[in-house]
Amino acid sequence: MNALIAITILAPLAASALGLLWRKNVVARDITTFAGLFAAALASFFILAGVADDGTHVVWVGDWNPEVGIVLVADLFAALVLPVALTIILVVEIFAIGQRRTSWGANPELAGPLLGVLTSGVSLAFLTGDLFTLFVAFELILVSSYVLLTHQGQRAQIRSGMTYVVMNLFSSTLFLLGLAIVYAATGTVNMALLAERVPELPDAVQLGIGGWFFVVFGTKAAVFPLFSWLPDSYPTAPTTITAVFAGLLTKIGIYAMIRFHTLTDMADLGPAMLVLAGFTMIVGAIGALAQTDVKRILSFHIISQIGYMLMGLGLFSVAGTTGAILFLVHHMPVKTVLFLIGGLIENAQGSSRLSRSGGLATAKPWLAVLFAIPALSLAGLPPFSGFVAKLAVISAGVDASSSVIVAVALIAGLLTMLSMTKIWIGVFWGAASDEAEPVPTRRGNRRLMITATSLAVAGTLTISFFAGTLFDLSERAAIELRTPGVYAAEVQR
Amino acid sequence: MTDTSPTTHNKSFSVLPASVALITPIAAFAGIYLLFAGHNNPGGGFAAGLVFGAIVTLRSLAGVPNRLDATSLICAGVLIVVAVAAAPLFFGDALLDQKVVSITLPVLGKIKSGSALPFDIGVTAIVVGLVIALLSGLRTGDVTEGDSP
Amino acid sequence: MSIVLLLAIGGLTGGGFYLITARSLSRIILGFGLLGHAAVLALLVSGGGPGAAPLVGNGADAIANPIPQALALTAIVISFGLTLFLLALAQRRQDFSGDDLVEDDLEDRRIATQHERNEA
Numbered sequence: 001m002n003a004l005i006a007i008t009i010l011a012p013l014a015a016s017a018l019g020l021l022w023r024k025n026v027v028a029r030d031i032t033t034f035a036g037l038f039a040a041a042l043a044s045f046f047i048l049a050g051v052a053d054d055g056t057h058v059v060w061v062g063d064w065n066p067e068v069g070i071v072l073v074a075d076l077f078a079a080l081v082l083p084v085a086l087t088i089i090l091v092v093e094i095f096a097i098g099q100r101r102t103s104w105g106a107n108p109e110l111a112g113p114l115l116g117v118l119t120s121g122v123s124l125a126f127l128t129g130d131l132f133t134l135f136v137a138f139e140l141i142l143v144s145s146y147v148l149l150t151h152q153g154q155r156a157q158i159r160s161g162m163t164y165v166v167m168n169l170f171s172s173t174l175f176l177l178g179l180a181i182v183y184a185a186t187g188t189v190n191m192a193l194l195a196e197r198v199p200e201l202p203d204a205v206q207l208g209i210g211g212w213f214f215v216v217f218g219t220k221a222a223v224f225p226l227f228s229w230l231p232d233s234y235p236t237a238p239t240t241i242t243a244v245f246a247g248l249l250t251k252i253g254i255y256a257m258i259r260f261h262t263l264t265d266m267a268d269l270g271p272a273m274l275v276l277a278g279f280t281m282i283v284g285a286i287g288a289l290a291q292t293d294v295k296r297i298l299s300f301h302i303i304s305q306i307g308y309m310l311m312g313l314g315l316f317s318v319a320g321t322t323g324a325i326l327f328l329v330h331h332m333p334v335k336t337v338l339f340l341i342g343g344l345i346e347n348a349q350g351s352s353r354l355s356r357s358g359g360l361a362t363a364k365p366w367l368a369v370l371f372a373i374p375a376l377s378l379a380g381l382p383p384f385s386g387f388v389a390k391l392a393v394i395s396a397g398v399d400a401s402s403s404v405i406v407a408v409a410l411i412a413g414l415l416t417m418l419s420m421t422k423i424w425i426g427v428f429w430g431a432a433s434d435e436a437e438p439v440p441t442r443r444g445n446r447r448l449m450i451t452a453t454s455l456a457v458a459g460t461l462t463i464s465f466f467a468g469t470l471f472d473l474s475e476r477a478a479i480e481l482r483t484p485g486v487y488a489a490e491v492q493r
Numbered sequence: 494m495t496d497t498s499p500t501t502h503n504k505s506f507s508v509l510p511a512s513v514a515l516i517t518p519i520a521a522f523a524g525i526y527l528l529f530a531g532h533n534n535p536g537g538g539f540a541a542g543l544v545f546g547a548i549v550t551l552r553s554l555a556g557v558p559n560r561l562d563a564t565s566l567i568c569a570g571v572l573i574v575v576a577v578a579a580a581p582l583f584f585g586d587a588l589l590d591q592k593v594v595s596i597t598l599p600v601l602g603k604i605k606s607g608s609a610l611p612f613d614i615g616v617t618a619i620v621v622g623l624v625i626a627l628l629s630g631l632r633t634g635d636v637t638e639g640d641s642p
Numbered sequence: 643m644s645i646v647l648l649l650a651i652g653g654l655t656g657g658g659f660y661l662i663t664a665r666s667l668s669r670i671i672l673g674f675g676l677l678g679h680a681a682v683l684a685l686l687v688s689g690g691g692p693g694a695a696p697l698v699g700n701g702a703d704a705i706a707n708p709i710p711q712a713l714a715l716t717a718i719v720i721s722f723g724l725t726l727f728l729l730a731l732a733q734r735r736q737d738f739s740g741d742d743l744v745e746d747d748l749e750d751r752r753i754a755t756q757h758e759r760n761e762a
Contacts, residue, residue: 006588010575017571020564061588068709072588132713139720146727155738162731162744166670169724170662173674176681176717177655183710184688232750290753539719627726 001050001057005072007043008082008123012036016116023109030097033112037093037119041086044079044123051079052473056480056490058129066190066491071129073192073491076477077325078126080470081255084329085126088247088336089119091456095340096240098448099347110151115244117144125252129491131182131189134256135175138220142168145249148241149233156236164233171219178212185209191263192491195484198264210266214257214273221253223310224280227303231287234302235295235352239343242295246302247336251328254309258324261313262481273314278408281307285415294342294352294427297419298335301378304412305331311409312393315400321478323393326471330377330389330463337374337456341367344453345427347446354426361428366450368428373457375424377464379417385464392471513555520548524617531613538613542620549621553628563626570618577612647687654680667732667742671725678721685710685717 015036019029051057051074059072074082093115121140128134146168150161183189185205186197198206215226222230230250234242261269284304291297309331312324344367346352348360361368377384380391390413397406463470480486524544531537553559581590590608654676661673689710732742 002588003582006579006582010579013571014575017568017575021568021572023564059588063590132716136716136720139724143720143723143727150731150734153734158731158734158738159745162667162735165728165731166662166667166744169674169728172720172724173658173677173681176678177684179713180681180684180688180710183685183713189709189713235749291749292753293749296749539715543722623723623726627730 001047001074002059004043004047004050005057005059005074005127008040008047008086009072009120009127011039011043012116012119012123015039016113016120019116020109020113023113029109029112033116034090034093034097036116037086037090040119040123041083041090044083044086047074048079048083050074051076056487058491066129066192067188070133071190071192071491072124072127073129073487074127075487075490076473076480077259080325080473080477081328081332082123082126084332085122085248085251086119087459088333088456089115089122089244091452091459092240092244092247092336092340094455095243095343095449095452098445098452099238099240099343111148111238111241114144114148114151118148118244122248122252126255129191131179131191131194131260135172135179138175138252138256139172141249141252142172145245149237149245152238154236160233160236163229167219167229171216174212174219175216178209178216181212182209190491191259192488195263195265195488199484203268206264206266207268210261210264210269211272213260214266214269217253217257217260218276219253221250221257221306221310222303223306224276224283224303227280227284227306230303231291231296231299234299235293239339239346243336243339243343246298246339247332250302250306251309251332254306254313254324254328257310258313258321258328259481262316262321263487265316265484267316270314270316273310274402274405277307277310277314278405279307280304280310281408281412282415285412285419288419289415289422291419292354294345294354294357294423295339297423298338298342301338301416301419302335304416305335305378307412308390308393308409311405312396314405315396315402317396317400318475318478318482319396319399320393321482322471322475323389323396325474325477326392327389329470329474330385330460333456333460333463334374334377334386337453337460338371338378340449340453340456341371341374344370344449347449349427354423357427358430359428370453370457371424371428374460375420377460379420380413381417383464385460385467388464388467388471392474510555510557513551513557517548517552520544524548528613528617529610531609538616539620541613542617542624545617545621546624549624550628559625559628561621561625563622563629566618566622566625570615570620570622573611573615573618577608577615580608644687647683651680651683651687654683665743667728667735667744670744671728671732674721674728675725678717682714682717685714 013036015032019033019036022028022032047057056073056075058074060066061070061072064070093112096111096115118141121137121144125134125137125141128137146161146165149164150157179189182194185201186194188194188197198209201209219226234245237245281304284300284302284307288297288300288304291300305327309324309327312320312322312327314320315323342352345357345360348364348367349357351357373384377386380386380389390409394406394409397409524541527536527544528538528541529536531541549559549561578588582588658673658675658677658680661676662670664670664673689707691704735742
């Protein structure tokens with residue numbers, strides 16, 4: 001188990017260093033990067049199986065005790081999210097290998113290795129048991145994302161990259177100041193110890209710490225009103241990179257929030273979270289309606305969906321947290337797939353603008369099918385995974401008799417459906433646009449891209465197929481998080 | 494290391510290249526000291542890396558051509574760090590566990606070091622690589638550096 | 643807890659926040675530099691009172707808490723790397739447009755003014 005946990009963090013890092021070392025050799029580079037990501041993804045599934053059977057596994061790094069050292073904690077919540085995230089990155093890497101040789105692709109010498117660094121950071125963020133290592137993991141993810149976003153050096157990317165970097169750097173600085181505050185108040189940054197010590201603090205200090213970290217994680221997660229950087233920066237990056245960002249980055253913010261705020265029991269913040277969740281849903285959904293570009297519509301959907309996860313968390317009940325975890329697991333692959341399809345649309349039309357698209361339903365009917373499945377899932381229609389996740393969150397809201405937020409969630413769902421219809425009408429119906437200029441792509445590469453996308457669609461269908469099992473696992477994870485002392489008892493020795 | 498030839502574009506200003514040539518070995522010595530001292534005393538990989546980085550920066554200001562490749566340095570550093578982190582797993586110890594070795598040498602006396610030393614060397618390589626990447630990045634206006642700490 | 647350190651943290655934070663509200667990226671970089679220093683000082687203050695250097699075997703009774711120092715060092719390493727990146731970004735921006743201003747979201751502005759343009 002120790003080795004498995006080490007593999008998820010170290011294998012992608014080692015692979016990216018090796019890949020960068022022989023970056024001129026295309027085949028060796030792609031194989032190394034892929035092998036590293038594959039090893040990590042495979043290990044994560046074994047971790048899930050192990051944790052589901054034997055319970056939480058803790059690694060005391062360097063054999064220090066948790067007061068001073070770093071701990072990695074594979075509890076059920078981390079073990080559940082990790083395989084989903086790592087599989088997504090693996091699928092995107094397959095797509096990227098296909099896309100790389102086209103003019104739209106990211107710089108192949110850098111994109112693969114940086115994806116490895118990002119993966120390593122993602123694993124670390126999910127597995128870490130202390131706030132400071134979480135900060136380091138965030139930085140690892142962000143630094144590679146900064147370079148991935150701007151490395152092509154085109155004007156639009158530099159422009160939006162500046163907003164993205166400044167915004168995220170700002171929240172990182174707040175994170176660091178927050179760490180100082182937490183350390184001054186409790187004398188530890190270990191989450192298990194924080195779970196014991198924070199509830200003993202005076203109410204005002206507790207609220208201050210909770211609110212501070214809500215802003216920090218909220219900026220990463222693009223919660224209203226801290227979301228404006230997201231739709232600005234994501235669409236300018238190459239498709240594969242946007243797909244990874246869309247699937248993972250904001251979700252890591254939400255993950256950290258679920259972990260920190262449930263462990264330290266910040267139930268007092270619940271009402272404020274629910275209000276912001278409502279605004280996030282509605283503003284994201286309405287923002288999506290106003291857009292005229294496929295990738296920008298999808299970017300606004302990310303914001304709207306973050307609202308649902310925040311709603312599940314803000315209810316501060318086992319049912320609510322279960323819903324939030326299930327939504328997280330469902331949302332990561334669906335969002336990634338939609339962006340990959342956005343990339344295929346871009347490849348077929350030469351642009352992702354609605355005004356320059358049309359008629360793809362007759363020209364490429366398989367693309368329409370591939371789009372329809374995750375789109376319906378995202379809008380929350382049965383029998384897809386989005387329905388189960390949305391149902392879990394909304395029924396938790398009904399249980400807590402928070403009727404306003406339930407109503408807002410349903411309206412936001414309708415608006416999401418409406419903007420999906422807008423993409424459908426603009427891209428798939430009507431006559432083919434005269435301005436469309438397909439990006440020249442070799443047949444084999446195109447096949448690889450389509451295979452990757454189909455794999456990912458199949459993955460989202462698998463999630464809806466196993467919805468029952470996933471719901472049980474999410475509930476167990478939520479109970480572990482919500483029961484005081486369970487997490488702390490595992491980590492201390 | 495003792496290349497004192499003035500540069501083509503900087504002929505009128507020879508004080509800088511001369512003093513850089515003078516200071517390079519001293520600073521390199523300080524860097525090496527910091528690298529080895531880092532185990533139990535102030536110093537360590539990052540501090541050593543910054544000193545070496547400062548040498549590289551000074552030399553490039555003085556116009557001395559740089560022969561190191563940033564990417565290889567960063568890659569080698571990351572690989573060393575990963576190897577040191579993972580090695581204890583093969584002996585059944587915890588991730589990143591430390592081993593301390595002490596040997597007695599004739600002139601230097603008792604020397605204590607451990608698996609932290611290769612780790613520090615890896616960190617130094619990464620930091621120097623980053624500095625070089627920045628210098629070449631600023632020169633060509635090419636935003637491609639840095640999968641950093 | 644020393645009042646001088648607290649005032650320094652306050653001053654650095656204030657100056658830093660003022661600078662990062664600027665349009666020019668070079669000012670923002672300076673602002674983040676100040677904020678980084680403020681955060682590191684805050685970490686040191688959070689470690690409690692002063693003591694001897696926390697080195698192995700120096701026999702002091704009261705040593706300074708070493709954890710915040712370890713945290714601060716890591717934070718310095720990270721802010722070092724990020725400052726390098728921001729500088730390169732500013733340079734790149736300079737190559738494109740001769741300035742280093744952070745611009746608005748162009749697409750957003752286009753959509754916002756679309757309605758007016760339709761009426762005209």
